[in-house]
Amino acid sequence: MxxxxxxxxxxxxxxxxxxxxxxxxxxxxxxxxxxxxxxxxxxAPDFIGPILTQDMSEWGRYPPPNGTSDLRAAIADWLTARYELDAGVVDPAQHIAIVSGTREALFMAALLAVPGTRKGERPAVLMPNPFYQVYVGGAALAGGEAIYLPAGPETDFQPDFTVVHDADLNRTALAYLNTPANPQGSIAGIEQLKVAVTLARERDFVLAVDECYSEIYTGNKPPGLFDACRELGLAQNGRDIFKNTLVFHSLSKRSNVPGLRSGFVAGDPDLIRLLLRLRQYGGAQIPLPVMNASAALWRDEVxxxxxxxxxxxxxxxxxxxxxxxxxxxxxxxxxxxxxxxxxxxxxxxxxxxxxxxxxxxxxxxxxxxxxxxxxxxxxxxxxxxxxxxxxxxxxxxxxxxxxxxx
Ligand SMILES: Cc1ncc(COP(=O)(O)O)c(C=O)c1O
Missing domain, CATH: 3.90.1150.10 (Aspartate Aminotransferase, domain 1)
Known part of the structure; x- marks a missing residue:
């Protein structure tokens, strides 16, 4: 069985x-x-060596499930600078979840977002085609039906959410977007990101934007989910600026430390709270020395x-x-x-x-x-x-x- x-x-x-x-x-x-x-x-930057070994007693403690406040503060500062947000827009206490690399978090996004049924039907999970394989596994194991959106030359190698059939949008619980994309290296433009955020809010699904390659680029820095949220502005009626959205960032590619297993998810505080609940059951905390090294890495751009x-x-x-x-x-x-x-x-x-x-x-x-x-x-x-x-x-x-x- x-x-x-x-x-x-x-x-x-x-x-x-x-x-x-x-x-x-x-x-x-x-x-x-x-x-x-x-x-x-x-x-990998040399400066993390001494940080990883400076206090061996930290290996004898269970790490705090959502990271140290120092790590969350470093990430909030990084997001604020990278996406030109006003100070205080990112609240380290409610907008950020620390994860053991983004692979597990992207998988858990499906467990988080996909309900048993959606308006009486099987929930749909939109994803680009080609895709990062974990989106497929997450959608399947969460009970969703993957809907593959062509991301070839005809759409500049990014999926076009505006062509999804109305009936499918109605039952969509989650949409993955990857920018810069693996494997094509394509970038979702700011207008495309804004369309995706707006659609997620109108149809009430979770938009999960995988930006783990965001810091590797040649010309201008690629726009990201939080640029779109900033441009769309604060929604009325107390809605959070990141409502319905989650962004996934990792140190694996940015800082050349795929073995460190360190990343974060940021966005809608209601979703972050549920992600943390999910991780209480099935997530691995990252060790304290790794959190300390991660904070130093997020603070360094050299x-x-x-x-x-x-x-x-x-x-x-x-x-x-x-x-x-x-x-x-x-x-x-x-x-x-x-x-x-x-x-x-x-x-x-x-x-x-x-x-x-x-x-x-x-x-x-x-x-x-x-x-x-x-x-x-x-x-x-x-x-x-x-x-x-x-x-x-x-x-x-x-x-x-x-x-x-x-
Ligand atoms: C598109 C994409 N997303 C997420 C990941 C996961 O990276 P990590 O778990 O190391 O943060 C990868 C790794 O190759 C990737 O290519």
Whole structure:
């Protein structure tokens, strides 16, 4: 006996990749390069080392479930500066939940938002297609029906909420939005964000905006949910400025510490309170030394700016080498190249077997749209997480291999 919904969640992209590549090994003498996973390899800031070890007695205490007041204050200050909010708009006591990385929080957003039925029908969960896999698992295990919104070139690689059928909007309990998006690196514009917030309020669903790549960009900083809330202004009748919305931020990509497992959710105080209740039952607190290090990281922008510069140099190099091939363009944000190679599985096999370059087929990050096409099927995703020289070797190998098999 088990929860049979789990049987339907049998297509995690990295499992499928392992299956696809099976026993294939890179050619002899060829050092493998792993670009399939978005695990930043830039150095983590040195200053967290001493913080993590300064008081060993902290490991002997259960951490406060919603973090230290110092960590919440650091996050409130960061949000205020990043989204140009007036002082005091973000209340560290009611607008912020500390989470052990955003993956678990994005999953729990579905448990939080999806009721048993919605207006007598099965609740719907809107999500972009391609998507971050956790949205699918959250929706399914919460009992919702995923509605996949095409996010291909025809919609500038972001979902268009305005085309959702009225009947589906009526039963929508939750909508995920990801900006900058994994895998395409596309940015939701401020108008699109405002439309999404307004729709969430009109139809009374939860808008969950995943912004874990928000600090990795080349030109202007991408707008975010809180820019939209600021522009829409305080609603009347005592409604909170963040009503119906939640934003998800992480230190994993911003500060190159995916192993720290540290992030936060901010937004509607009623939803934050329920998220904290949910976490009392099923969430892992982050350890006190990790909270202290996290507070220091949110207070420092020097390392973030240095990391951003390094990503920019790598995109400069990769795009120069690719010279427009495979539809390569500079993404609005994030650190992925999303390349149109025709057949994502065939290209992935060739790159690993012939060149020791491990990438992820875009087909594994998407589902078939209503018209029967998989919007990721033609693409591969490469995470530009290594140093400049490794990036040069990787792109050169890609060009040689795919030119050969073309
Ligand atoms: C779009 C997106 N959201 C959320 C996450 C989760 O990140 P973390 O749990 O490390 O905060 C990832 C990680 O790859 C991601 O790509």
């Amino acid at each position: 088990h929860n049979d919904v789990l049987d339907s969640l049998n297509d995690y992209p990295f499992d499928r990749l392992r299956e696809l590549l099976g026993d294939t090994t890179p050619p002899g003498g060829c050092d493998p390069i792993h670009m399939q996973i978005g695990e930043p390899k830039h150095p 390392h973030v700016s240095a990391s951003r510069d390094l990503y920019r140099e790598k995109f400069d190099l990769a795009l120069e080498l690719l010279d427009g091939g495979f539809g390569a363009t500079r993404p609005g944000g994030g650190f992925y190249l999303w390349l149109d190679v025709g057949d994502s599985e065939a290209a992935t096999r060739a790159l690993w077997g012939e060149a020791g370059l491990r990438v992820l087929p875009g087909a594994y990050l998407a589902r078939e749209n209503e018209n029967g096409t998989n919007p990721g099927a033609a693409y591969i995703r490469l995470a530009l997480v290594h140093d400049l020289e490794t990036t040069r070797v990787a792109i050169t190998r890609l060009l040689n291999t795919l030119a050969r098999s073309a």
